[in-house]
Amino acid sequence: MVSTLLILAVASSALALAWSLLRSGHPEIRNGQDWEEKKHEIDVQIFRALLDRDEEHHLRSSLSRNQFEAFQRRRIRLVLRMLRLVEENAGMLMRLGQLARMKGDPALTQKADELVATAIQFRLNLLLARLCLCLKWLFPSWTVFLPAFEVRYQHLLDSLASVQQRGWQALN
Amino acid sequence: MLRRKLVRIFPIFFSYTVVVLSREIALLFLKYPGNLYALVYWCGEALAVLLGLGVIFETLRHLLPPYPSLRLVLKSVWILGVIAAVTALLMLVLTNGGTGTDRVFEFIILAERSARFLQACLLIVVIALMSRLGLTWHHYLVGIVAGFGIYSALALAALEFRAHLHFVSDATLVLLNSAAYNLAAIIWAFYFLRSWRRTPVEHLPKTNLAEWDEAVTDYVDQWYRRY
Numbered sequence: 292m293v294s295t296l297l298i299l300a301v302a303s304s305a306l307a308l309a310w311s312l313l314r315s316g317h318p319e320i321r322n323g324q325d326w327e328e329k330k331h332e333i334d335v336q337i338f339r340a341l342l343d344r345d346e347e348h349h350l351r352s353s354l355s356r357n358q359f360e361a362f363q364r365r366r367i368r369l370v371l372r373m374l375r376l377v378e379e380n381a382g383m384l385m386r387l388g389q390l391a392r393m394k395g396d397p398a399l400t401q402k403a404d405e406l407v408a409t410a411i412q413f414r415l416n417l418l419l420a421r422l423c424l425c426l427k428w429l430f431p432s433w434t435v436f437l438p439a440f441e442v443r444y445q446h447l448l449d450s451l452a453s454v455q456q457r458g459w460q461a462l463n
Numbered sequence: 464m465l466r467r468k469l470v471r472i473f474p475i476f477f478s479y480t481v482v483v484l485s486r487e488i489a490l491l492f493l494k495y496p497g498n499l500y501a502l503v504y505w506c507g508e509a510l511a512v513l514l515g516l517g518v519i520f521e522t523l524r525h526l527l528p529p530y531p532s533l534r535l536v537l538k539s540v541w542i543l544g545v546i547a548a549v550t551a552l553l554m555l556v557l558t559n560g561g562t563g564t565d566r567v568f569e570f571i572i573l574a575e576r577s578a579r580f581l582q583a584c585l586l587i588v589v590i591a592l593m594s595r596l597g598l599t600w601h602h603y604l605v606g607i608v609a610g611f612g613i614y615s616a617l618a619l620a621a622l623e624f625r626a627h628l629h630f631v632s633d634a635t636l637v638l639l640n641s642a643a644y645n646l647a648a649i650i651w652a653f654y655f656l657r658s659w660r661r662t663p664v665e666h667l668p669k670t671n672l673a674e675w676d677e678a679v680t681d682y683v684d685q686w687y688r689r690y
Contacts, residue, residue: 302620308590309612382597393663413676
Protein backbone atom coordinates (compact mmCIF):
# COMPACT_ATOMS: atom_id res chain seq x y z
CA MET A 292 0.00 0.00 0.00
CA VAL A 293 2.86 2.36 0.87
CA SER A 294 4.61 1.63 -2.41
CA THR A 295 1.34 2.22 -4.31
CA LEU A 296 0.86 5.59 -2.65
CA LEU A 297 4.49 6.50 -3.27
CA ILE A 298 4.30 5.49 -6.93
CA LEU A 299 1.04 7.32 -7.55
CA ALA A 300 2.40 10.41 -5.79
CA VAL A 301 5.56 10.33 -7.93
CA ALA A 302 3.54 9.75 -11.11
CA SER A 303 1.13 12.62 -10.41
CA SER A 304 4.00 14.96 -9.41
CA ALA A 305 5.89 14.16 -12.60
CA LEU A 306 2.73 14.71 -14.65
CA ALA A 307 1.92 18.02 -12.97
CA LEU A 308 5.49 19.31 -13.27
CA ALA A 309 5.78 18.28 -16.92
CA TRP A 310 2.49 20.00 -17.65
CA SER A 311 3.58 23.17 -15.86
CA LEU A 312 6.86 23.10 -17.82
CA LEU A 313 4.91 23.00 -21.07
CA ARG A 314 2.74 25.91 -20.00
CA SER A 315 5.49 28.04 -18.49
CA GLY A 316 5.66 31.45 -20.05
CA HIS A 317 8.21 34.24 -19.71
CA PRO A 318 8.81 37.68 -21.21
CA GLU A 319 10.25 37.39 -24.70
CA ILE A 320 13.75 38.85 -24.96
CA ARG A 321 15.15 39.18 -28.47
CA ASN A 322 17.84 41.81 -28.11
CA GLY A 323 19.47 44.36 -25.85
CA GLN A 324 16.67 46.85 -26.44
CA ASP A 325 14.08 44.41 -25.07
CA TRP A 326 16.26 44.03 -22.01
CA GLU A 327 16.49 47.80 -21.53
CA GLU A 328 12.70 48.08 -21.75
CA LYS A 329 11.80 45.15 -19.52
CA LYS A 330 14.53 45.10 -16.89
CA HIS A 331 13.72 46.07 -13.30
CA GLU A 332 15.99 48.73 -11.83
CA ILE A 333 16.60 47.74 -8.23
CA ASP A 334 19.38 49.01 -6.02
CA VAL A 335 21.29 46.25 -4.29
CA GLN A 336 22.21 48.62 -1.45
CA ILE A 337 18.53 48.86 -0.46
CA PHE A 338 18.45 45.07 -0.27
CA ARG A 339 21.55 45.07 1.92
CA ALA A 340 20.13 47.82 4.15
CA LEU A 341 16.85 45.95 4.60
CA LEU A 342 18.68 42.85 5.80
CA ASP A 343 21.37 44.57 7.81
CA ARG A 344 21.86 42.91 11.21
CA ASP A 345 22.88 46.14 12.97
CA GLU A 346 19.76 47.83 11.65
CA GLU A 347 17.72 44.93 12.93
CA HIS A 348 19.31 45.19 16.40
CA HIS A 349 18.63 48.90 16.44
CA LEU A 350 14.97 48.37 15.53
CA ARG A 351 14.63 45.60 18.07
CA SER A 352 15.93 47.84 20.85
CA SER A 353 13.93 50.93 19.91
CA LEU A 354 10.52 49.39 19.10
CA SER A 355 8.09 47.32 21.11
CA ARG A 356 8.02 43.59 20.31
CA ASN A 357 4.75 43.81 18.34
CA GLN A 358 5.87 46.88 16.45
CA PHE A 359 9.20 45.28 15.68
CA GLU A 360 7.58 42.10 14.37
CA ALA A 361 5.14 43.99 12.16
CA PHE A 362 7.90 46.20 10.82
CA GLN A 363 10.26 43.31 10.24
CA ARG A 364 7.60 41.40 8.31
CA ARG A 365 7.00 44.42 6.08
CA ARG A 366 10.74 44.63 5.41
CA ILE A 367 10.91 40.94 4.56
CA ARG A 368 7.90 41.19 2.22
CA LEU A 369 9.66 44.02 0.46
CA VAL A 370 12.87 42.02 0.18
CA LEU A 371 10.99 39.03 -1.23
CA ARG A 372 9.34 41.28 -3.83
CA MET A 373 12.74 42.70 -4.76
CA LEU A 374 14.17 39.21 -5.12
CA ARG A 375 11.31 38.19 -7.39
CA LEU A 376 12.06 41.12 -9.69
CA VAL A 377 15.79 40.44 -9.70
CA GLU A 378 15.02 36.81 -10.44
CA GLU A 379 13.07 37.97 -13.51
CA ASN A 380 16.08 40.07 -14.50
CA ALA A 381 18.30 37.01 -14.14
CA GLY A 382 15.93 35.01 -16.34
CA MET A 383 16.02 37.69 -19.05
CA LEU A 384 19.82 37.87 -18.86
CA MET A 385 20.08 34.12 -19.23
CA ARG A 386 18.07 34.32 -22.43
CA LEU A 387 20.25 37.19 -23.66
CA GLY A 388 23.32 35.08 -22.85
CA GLN A 389 21.89 32.24 -24.88
CA LEU A 390 21.30 34.60 -27.84
CA ALA A 391 24.86 35.95 -27.51
CA ARG A 392 26.28 32.41 -27.68
CA MET A 393 24.63 31.99 -31.09
CA LYS A 394 26.91 34.69 -32.53
CA GLY A 395 29.83 32.26 -32.50
CA ASP A 396 32.33 34.84 -31.21
CA PRO A 397 34.57 33.02 -28.66
CA ALA A 398 35.05 36.07 -26.41
CA LEU A 399 31.33 36.83 -26.41
CA THR A 400 30.52 33.15 -25.83
CA GLN A 401 32.79 33.11 -22.79
CA LYS A 402 31.14 36.24 -21.41
CA ALA A 403 27.72 34.75 -22.09
CA ASP A 404 28.67 31.50 -20.32
CA GLU A 405 29.88 33.45 -17.32
CA LEU A 406 26.66 35.47 -17.26
CA VAL A 407 24.52 32.34 -17.45
CA ALA A 408 26.58 30.64 -14.74
CA THR A 409 26.23 33.70 -12.47
CA ALA A 410 22.49 33.77 -13.11
CA ILE A 411 22.15 30.08 -12.27
CA GLN A 412 24.30 30.50 -9.17
CA PHE A 413 22.15 33.47 -8.14
CA ARG A 414 18.96 31.49 -8.59
CA LEU A 415 20.41 28.63 -6.56
CA ASN A 416 21.34 30.99 -3.75
CA LEU A 417 17.85 32.46 -3.97
CA LEU A 418 16.35 29.12 -3.01
CA LEU A 419 18.27 29.16 0.24
CA ALA A 420 17.80 32.89 0.83
CA ARG A 421 14.04 32.57 0.36
CA LEU A 422 13.94 29.73 2.85
CA CYS A 423 15.80 31.91 5.39
CA LEU A 424 13.52 34.87 4.69
CA CYS A 425 10.37 32.78 5.05
CA LEU A 426 11.61 31.51 8.42
CA LYS A 427 12.41 35.05 9.40
CA TRP A 428 8.94 36.19 8.34
CA LEU A 429 7.35 33.46 10.43
CA PHE A 430 9.49 34.21 13.49
CA PRO A 431 10.71 37.82 13.21
CA SER A 432 11.96 38.03 16.80
CA TRP A 433 13.46 34.60 16.96
CA THR A 434 17.11 34.29 15.95
CA VAL A 435 16.73 31.20 13.84
CA PHE A 436 19.72 29.03 12.99
CA LEU A 437 19.81 27.17 9.74
CA PRO A 438 22.08 24.21 9.01
CA ALA A 439 23.56 25.68 5.84
CA PHE A 440 25.16 22.46 4.65
CA GLU A 441 25.17 23.65 1.05
CA VAL A 442 27.27 26.68 1.94
CA ARG A 443 29.69 24.58 3.95
CA TYR A 444 29.89 22.02 1.19
CA GLN A 445 30.47 24.77 -1.35
CA HIS A 446 33.28 26.22 0.76
CA LEU A 447 34.78 22.74 0.98
CA LEU A 448 34.59 22.33 -2.79
CA ASP A 449 36.16 25.75 -3.34
CA SER A 450 39.04 24.93 -0.97
CA LEU A 451 39.54 21.58 -2.67
CA ALA A 452 39.65 23.30 -6.07
CA SER A 453 42.23 25.83 -4.84
CA VAL A 454 44.37 23.08 -3.26
CA GLN A 455 44.25 21.13 -6.54
CA GLN A 456 45.17 24.27 -8.47
CA ARG A 457 48.15 24.96 -6.19
CA GLY A 458 49.21 21.34 -6.56
CA TRP A 459 49.18 21.64 -10.34
CA GLN A 460 51.10 24.91 -10.17
CA ALA A 461 53.70 23.28 -7.91
CA LEU A 462 54.04 20.34 -10.32
CA ASN A 463 54.50 22.64 -13.29
CA MET B 464 16.39 15.86 -35.76
CA LEU B 465 18.52 14.90 -38.74
CA ARG B 466 17.41 17.96 -40.70
CA ARG B 467 18.19 20.29 -37.80
CA LYS B 468 21.53 18.53 -37.13
CA LEU B 469 20.48 17.67 -33.59
CA VAL B 470 21.71 14.07 -33.70
CA ARG B 471 25.18 15.05 -32.51
CA ILE B 472 23.73 17.20 -29.75
CA PHE B 473 21.25 14.62 -28.45
CA PRO B 474 22.73 11.23 -29.50
CA ILE B 475 21.09 9.24 -26.70
CA PHE B 476 17.66 10.73 -27.30
CA PHE B 477 18.05 10.05 -31.01
CA SER B 478 19.09 6.44 -30.28
CA TYR B 479 16.07 6.10 -28.00
CA THR B 480 13.62 7.19 -30.70
CA VAL B 481 15.35 4.96 -33.28
CA VAL B 482 15.22 1.93 -30.95
CA VAL B 483 11.53 2.41 -30.11
CA LEU B 484 10.57 3.00 -33.73
CA SER B 485 12.65 0.08 -35.04
CA ARG B 486 11.22 -2.26 -32.44
CA GLU B 487 7.65 -1.33 -33.37
CA ILE B 488 8.38 -1.82 -37.07
CA ALA B 489 10.09 -5.18 -36.40
CA LEU B 490 7.14 -6.34 -34.28
CA LEU B 491 4.76 -5.66 -37.16
CA PHE B 492 6.42 -8.44 -39.15
CA LEU B 493 6.71 -10.99 -36.35
CA LYS B 494 4.15 -13.62 -35.38
CA TYR B 495 2.21 -12.89 -32.16
CA PRO B 496 2.31 -14.73 -29.80
CA GLY B 497 5.75 -16.19 -30.33
CA ASN B 498 9.12 -16.50 -28.66
CA LEU B 499 10.84 -14.19 -31.13
CA TYR B 500 8.12 -11.58 -30.71
CA ALA B 501 8.50 -11.70 -26.92
CA LEU B 502 12.29 -11.57 -27.19
CA VAL B 503 12.26 -8.52 -29.47
CA TYR B 504 9.58 -6.82 -27.38
CA TRP B 505 11.25 -7.26 -23.99
CA CYS B 506 14.82 -6.67 -25.17
CA GLY B 507 13.61 -3.51 -26.90
CA GLU B 508 11.75 -2.46 -23.77
CA ALA B 509 14.83 -2.99 -21.56
CA LEU B 510 16.99 -1.04 -23.99
CA ALA B 511 14.41 1.73 -24.22
CA VAL B 512 14.24 2.05 -20.42
CA LEU B 513 18.06 2.21 -20.18
CA LEU B 514 18.29 4.77 -22.96
CA GLY B 515 15.44 6.71 -21.32
CA LEU B 516 17.55 6.98 -18.17
CA GLY B 517 20.52 8.01 -20.29
CA VAL B 518 18.46 10.77 -21.91
CA ILE B 519 17.86 12.32 -18.50
CA PHE B 520 21.60 12.62 -17.85
CA GLU B 521 22.16 13.86 -21.39
CA THR B 522 19.59 16.57 -20.67
CA LEU B 523 21.37 17.52 -17.45
CA ARG B 524 24.70 17.78 -19.27
CA HIS B 525 23.21 20.32 -21.68
CA LEU B 526 21.26 22.11 -19.01
CA LEU B 527 24.07 23.27 -16.76
CA PRO B 528 27.19 25.04 -17.97
CA PRO B 529 30.42 23.28 -16.92
CA TYR B 530 31.31 25.58 -14.03
CA PRO B 531 32.80 24.24 -10.77
CA SER B 532 30.28 26.20 -8.69
CA LEU B 533 27.45 24.26 -10.32
CA ARG B 534 28.92 20.84 -9.58
CA LEU B 535 26.91 20.84 -6.38
CA VAL B 536 23.68 20.75 -8.41
CA LEU B 537 24.85 17.78 -10.43
CA LYS B 538 26.02 16.01 -7.30
CA SER B 539 22.63 16.60 -5.66
CA VAL B 540 20.91 15.07 -8.68
CA TRP B 541 23.20 12.04 -8.47
CA ILE B 542 22.47 11.65 -4.75
CA LEU B 543 18.72 11.91 -5.32
CA GLY B 544 19.06 9.48 -8.21
CA VAL B 545 20.81 6.94 -5.99
CA ILE B 546 18.10 7.33 -3.30
CA ALA B 547 15.39 6.83 -5.93
CA ALA B 548 17.26 3.79 -7.32
CA VAL B 549 17.53 2.20 -3.88
CA THR B 550 13.81 2.85 -3.27
CA ALA B 551 12.98 1.35 -6.66
CA LEU B 552 15.09 -1.71 -5.89
CA LEU B 553 13.45 -2.12 -2.48
CA MET B 554 10.02 -1.91 -4.09
CA LEU B 555 11.03 -4.61 -6.54
CA VAL B 556 12.35 -6.89 -3.81
CA LEU B 557 9.60 -6.29 -1.27
CA THR B 558 6.56 -6.34 -3.55
CA ASN B 559 4.85 -9.69 -3.67
CA GLY B 560 3.96 -9.73 -7.35
CA GLY B 561 4.25 -13.39 -8.15
CA THR B 562 0.56 -14.13 -7.75
CA GLY B 563 -0.30 -14.26 -11.44
CA THR B 564 -0.15 -17.26 -13.73
CA ASP B 565 3.20 -16.32 -15.26
CA ARG B 566 5.72 -15.47 -12.53
CA VAL B 567 8.48 -14.41 -14.94
CA PHE B 568 6.12 -12.01 -16.69
CA GLU B 569 4.97 -10.58 -13.36
CA PHE B 570 8.60 -10.06 -12.33
CA ILE B 571 9.42 -8.30 -15.60
CA ILE B 572 6.44 -5.97 -15.15
CA LEU B 573 7.54 -5.17 -11.59
CA ALA B 574 11.12 -4.56 -12.73
CA GLU B 575 9.85 -2.20 -15.41
CA ARG B 576 7.73 -0.44 -12.81
CA SER B 577 10.85 0.08 -10.67
CA ALA B 578 12.80 1.43 -13.63
CA ARG B 579 9.95 3.79 -14.53
CA PHE B 580 9.79 4.92 -10.91
CA LEU B 581 13.48 5.82 -11.01
CA GLN B 582 12.96 7.61 -14.33
CA ALA B 583 10.00 9.60 -12.98
CA CYS B 584 11.95 10.59 -9.84
CA LEU B 585 14.89 11.84 -11.89
CA LEU B 586 12.56 13.71 -14.23
CA ILE B 587 10.90 15.40 -11.28
CA VAL B 588 14.33 16.66 -10.16
CA VAL B 589 15.29 17.81 -13.67
CA ILE B 590 11.96 19.57 -14.29
CA ALA B 591 12.09 21.24 -10.87
CA LEU B 592 15.65 22.38 -11.65
CA MET B 593 14.61 23.74 -15.03
CA SER B 594 11.67 25.61 -13.54
CA ARG B 595 13.47 26.93 -10.46
CA LEU B 596 16.63 27.94 -12.26
CA GLY B 597 14.73 29.41 -15.20
CA LEU B 598 16.31 27.17 -17.81
CA THR B 599 13.17 27.00 -19.92
CA TRP B 600 14.75 28.77 -22.88
CA HIS B 601 16.39 25.47 -23.87
CA HIS B 602 13.39 24.76 -26.09
CA TYR B 603 14.44 21.31 -27.29
CA LEU B 604 15.30 20.25 -23.75
CA VAL B 605 11.93 21.46 -22.50
CA GLY B 606 10.26 19.34 -25.20
CA ILE B 607 12.35 16.25 -24.44
CA VAL B 608 11.94 16.48 -20.67
CA ALA B 609 8.24 17.36 -20.72
CA GLY B 610 7.50 14.55 -23.18
CA PHE B 611 9.44 12.06 -21.11
CA GLY B 612 7.85 13.36 -17.91
CA ILE B 613 4.33 12.81 -19.20
CA TYR B 614 5.19 9.41 -20.71
CA SER B 615 6.98 8.17 -17.58
CA ALA B 616 4.22 9.36 -15.26
CA LEU B 617 1.43 7.73 -17.28
CA ALA B 618 3.43 4.52 -17.87
CA LEU B 619 4.32 4.31 -14.20
CA ALA B 620 0.69 4.72 -13.12
CA ALA B 621 -0.44 2.13 -15.69
CA LEU B 622 2.22 -0.34 -14.52
CA GLU B 623 1.18 0.12 -10.92
CA PHE B 624 -2.48 -0.49 -11.82
CA ARG B 625 -1.48 -3.63 -13.70
CA ALA B 626 1.43 -5.09 -11.73
CA HIS B 627 0.48 -4.44 -8.15
CA LEU B 628 -3.18 -3.52 -7.97
CA HIS B 629 -4.33 -5.71 -10.90
CA PHE B 630 -6.95 -3.10 -11.83
CA VAL B 631 -6.28 -3.27 -15.55
CA SER B 632 -5.78 -6.11 -18.00
CA ASP B 633 -2.65 -6.68 -20.11
CA ALA B 634 -4.45 -5.37 -23.19
CA THR B 635 -5.41 -2.15 -21.40
CA LEU B 636 -1.82 -1.77 -20.13
CA VAL B 637 -0.49 -2.03 -23.70
CA LEU B 638 -3.06 0.52 -24.91
CA LEU B 639 -2.31 2.93 -22.08
CA ASN B 640 1.42 2.60 -22.67
CA SER B 641 1.03 3.27 -26.39
CA ALA B 642 -1.25 6.25 -25.76
CA ALA B 643 1.28 7.72 -23.30
CA TYR B 644 4.14 7.22 -25.76
CA ASN B 645 2.14 8.77 -28.59
CA LEU B 646 1.38 11.79 -26.43
CA ALA B 647 5.10 12.18 -25.70
CA ALA B 648 5.91 11.75 -29.40
CA ILE B 649 3.45 14.55 -30.26
CA ILE B 650 5.17 16.85 -27.75
CA TRP B 651 8.62 15.97 -29.13
CA ALA B 652 7.42 16.47 -32.70
CA PHE B 653 5.95 19.86 -31.80
CA TYR B 654 9.18 21.06 -30.19
CA PHE B 655 11.49 19.65 -32.87
CA LEU B 656 9.42 20.74 -35.88
CA ARG B 657 8.67 24.23 -34.63
CA SER B 658 11.05 26.93 -35.74
CA TRP B 659 12.93 28.49 -32.82
CA ARG B 660 14.94 30.84 -34.98
CA ARG B 661 16.46 33.71 -33.03
CA THR B 662 18.64 36.65 -34.01
CA PRO B 663 22.05 36.51 -32.30
CA VAL B 664 22.87 39.31 -29.90
CA GLU B 665 26.00 41.35 -30.75
CA HIS B 666 26.94 42.37 -27.22
CA LEU B 667 25.87 41.79 -23.66
CA PRO B 668 24.62 44.57 -21.39
CA LYS B 669 26.42 45.59 -18.22
CA THR B 670 24.61 44.12 -15.24
CA ASN B 671 24.89 44.07 -11.47
CA LEU B 672 23.87 40.42 -11.23
CA ALA B 673 27.21 39.39 -9.69
CA GLU B 674 26.70 42.09 -7.06
CA TRP B 675 23.22 40.73 -6.34
CA ASP B 676 24.59 37.22 -6.11
CA GLU B 677 27.19 38.43 -3.63
CA ALA B 678 24.54 40.24 -1.56
CA VAL B 679 22.32 37.15 -1.44
CA THR B 680 25.32 34.93 -0.60
CA ASP B 681 26.35 37.31 2.17
CA TYR B 682 22.84 37.13 3.61
CA VAL B 683 22.85 33.32 3.56
CA ASP B 684 26.37 33.35 5.06
CA GLN B 685 25.07 35.41 8.00
CA TRP B 686 23.01 32.38 8.95
CA TYR B 687 25.90 30.04 8.28
CA ARG B 688 28.31 31.94 10.57
CA ARG B 689 25.85 31.90 13.40
CA TYR B 690 25.32 28.17 13.16
